[in-house]
Amino acid sequence: MEIQFLGTGAGSPSKSRNVSSLALKLLDERNEVWLFDAGEGTQHQILQTAIRPRKIAKVFITHLHGDHIFGLPGFLASRSNQGGTDPLTIYGPSGIEDFVKTSLKVSQSHLSYPLKFVLLQHPGVAFEDQTFKVTFDRLDHRITSFGFRIEEKPHPGELLIDKVRAAKIPSGPVYAALKAGETVTLPDGRIFAGHDFIGPAQPGRTVAIFGDTRMCNRALPLAAGADVLVHESTFGPDESQLAKQYYHATNVQAAALAKRAGVGRLLLNHISARYLSPGVAMLEKTARQIFPNTHVVKDFEEINIPFRSEQSEPAVTVKS
Incomplete structure (x- = not known):
């Protein structure tokens, strides 16, 4: 991704x-x-x-x-x-x-x-x-x-191949069945449940x-716990009144939301x-004072x- x-x-x-x-x-x-x-x-x-x-x-x-x-x-x-x-x-x-x-x-x-x-x-x-x-x-x-x-x-969790081999399960289509979580019966009569050989699911x-947008309460649930938040930064740290007037956000307001939301x-x-190069550096620096990973x-x-x-x-x- x-x-x-x-x-x-x-x-x-x-x-x-x-x-x-x-x-x-x-x-x-x-x-x-x-x-x-x-x-x-x-x-x-x-x-x-x-x-x-x-x-x-x-x-x-x-x-x-x-x-x-x-x-x-x-x-x-x-x-x-x-x-x-x-x-x-x-x-x-x-x-x-x-x-x-x-x-x-x-x-x-x-x-x-x-x-x-x-x-x-x-x-x-x-x-x-x-x-x-x-x-x-x-x-x-x-x-x-x-x-x-x-x-x-x-x-879905990965097949724990070392655990499969330790159980002396022969390779072949049975591996796919185990990964799919199925219960399999081997020719020698042994029975294994797939979920016993699958690691924990990987969170998305x-x-x-x-x-x-300017700052609003509805932004918080959308951003809560996100790995990445993409947010506008039309105005700088000393322009909160202009941002409010024009329905936009400042860089430090976005940083405060990121901190509060735990992104x-x-x-x-x-x-x-x-904002040319020095201005862009200023936007990043002042936002990082509130939320370092900006x-x-x-x-x-x-x-x-x-x-x-x-x-x-x-x-x-x-x-x-």
Whole structure:
């Protein structure tokens, strides 16, 4: 599981940051990529990565401001032009279906794949299957803006091969049966229960991805205990009044939420073009004074999300 940031800027693109979009890469888990927001130029950003548009199976839209959706029609059309045939589902606030369908109709764009819309209204579950659950709630912005909580289901425990061998169970299909938790009877009459040879389940990982918001109580349950929280940082530490006025958050407010929620790591994005390199360093430094494991991300940066037992490994790689 990895997050690759395609756009980390706020409002308008700049020379160093495109507008909002990130890809949650679930290639090992389900051979899919999920896109969160699609600001203008998202398809151009994807061209600079190894992401294949046909692998993008779901698009989650946090809210309908232009810097989060203007790139969506172009991406959908290009996915079709590049031979995409697998279905794609778009999750988002009321109005996203009208925006997409009108854009495609006016431009006479015809897709080669089925397009499904799931309009999010009352807080709850947006998607769930055997491997993942995605819940959402409304945050506090000038228009409806959602935060998403992506929870990976636990992974079954591994077969304890040393224990199997110690029991002198011969190799073969019986190993698969034991791993599946079945009870097996050997030719010599011995009976073994699979659950006796399976290690503990591996807890899944949790990622919280927020749209634009100022501080609100509904953010806490979405972020609680997450391995990674992606949060906007439109304003700096001394701009709390401006952040409140414009329905955004400061870096230190995001850090305070991360600390309170007990997250593993805070990733700050939606950075104003007012903050150049020294300003970005300041945002990170002042946020770390509250929540040390904070990082201000940049375009194309990839963040690996390891299992908790592996979190001593490096978690950040930067595209060369």
